[in-house]
Amino acid sequence: MFDWNDLKCFLAVARHRSTIAAGKSLRLNQSTVQRRLAELERAIGRPLVQRHPSGYRLTKFGEELLPHAERIEAAVTDFERRVNDEVHDLTGVIRVTCPEPIIGRMAKSSLIERFQALHPKLRIEFVTSDRYLDLSKSEADVAFRSGDTDDELVGRKVADSIWAVYASHSYIELHGKPATVNDLPNHHIVGFDETLSAHRASVWLRNVAPGSKMAARTTSVLGLIYAVKSGIGIGPLPASLGDAEPDLVRVLGPIAELSRSWRLLTHPDLRHVPRIAAFFDFILSERELVRSILA
Numbered sequence: 001m002f003d004w005n006d007l008k009c010f011l012a013v014a015r016h017r018s019t020i021a022a023g024k025s026l027r028l029n030q031s032t033v034q035r036r037l038a039e040l041e042r043a044i045g046r047p048l049v050q051r052h053p054s055g056y057r058l059t060k061f062g063e064e065l066l067p068h069a070e071r072i073e074a075a076v077t078d079f080e081r082r083v084n085d086e087v088h089d090l091t092g093v094i095r096v097t098c099p100e101p102i103i104g105r106m107a108k109s110s111l112i113e114r115f116q117a118l119h120p121k122l123r124i125e126f127v128t129s130d131r132y133l134d135l136s137k138s139e140a141d142v143a144f145r146s147g148d149t150d151d152e153l154v155g156r157k158v159a160d161s162i163w164a165v166y167a168s169h170s171y172i173e174l175h176g177k178p179a180t181v182n183d184l185p186n187h188h189i190v191g192f193d194e195t196l197s198a199h200r201a202s203v204w205l206r207n208v209a210p211g212s213k214m215a216a217r218t219t220s221v222l223g224l225i226y227a228v229k230s231g232i233g234i235g236p237l238p239a240s241l242g243d244a245e246p247d248l249v250r251v252l253g254p255i256a257e258l259s260r261s262w263r264l265l266t267h268p269d270l271r272h273v274p275r276i277a278a279f280f281d282f283i284l285s286e287r288e289l290v291r292s293i294l295a
Helices: 004-016 019-026 030-044 060-087 100-108 111-118 169-175 181-186 200-208 221-230 274-285 287-294
Strands: 049-052 055-058 092-098 122-128 142-145 154-161 163-168 188-192 213-218 235-238 248-252 260-266
Touching (some): 004 030, 055 060, 092 100, 100 221, 111 122, 122 274, 142 274, 154 287, 163 221, 188 200, 188 235, 200 235, 213 221, 274 287
Parallel strands (some): 092 122, 092 142, 188 213
Antiparallel strands (some): 049 055, 142 260, 154 260, 163 235, 163 248
8 A cells, every 4th residue: 555665755855754754764855755755645535634834734634644654664673683683693503514533623723713712602513424415405504525526506616625545554564665656456445335426435446456356335434534544454534634643654645636625515595694694704814723633
């Protein structure tokens, strides 16, 4: 029946008794206020104001409608305030998915503590998996990923992901170490099982060491680390993790075919949600620390 913008002009004229003053309060010109007030009266079918030498006054019908218009204004104001609070809300949980070993490295750094000091009402919840969780299905909010993905996600590069081949000291003492990639078929290999057959490390091993002797198959990067440390075989690992293990020796690499970029990713629908945006902004501002954790 009427436009809320016309009602705002009616309320402003009722309060200021002047279309010039009403226009200034609404940041509109006088002619716009007069036009909208006239459109409101036309829609209702009765005059709401009368012009007097001292200014505008409400008609009797206008006086009757004024408290109803004020209640509409209060309801709209409450609605806008609630929307604004929701849009700028910095409370809740941010579910972050990444490979299991990364959590330990983050925990040992001050990264999470720094974020929570800035945003005490936000909480980080890690969702660990060596498979790629589906952010479009809300399995997580944010992902640290170093591999290729077909998901329609958005994000930023935060570090380089470098892989190399590692062996334990005990393995080297018993079996020696490969001089080149071509020597891998002569060694016991640790790799991922069939559930991660599409992982770039699995694809690379199949290409460079087909038919090699598999000593162990695992479903996670953490499993790879434990298996290589046990001395049962040699295998590809992220350099950030392999180099940090005193029991391991880098025997080959870095392997160019396994290099990727670490990216911070989220679904396009979440990118500008305040809590997600706050996490993105923080990670990008702490890129040096993040790089030391991931790479």
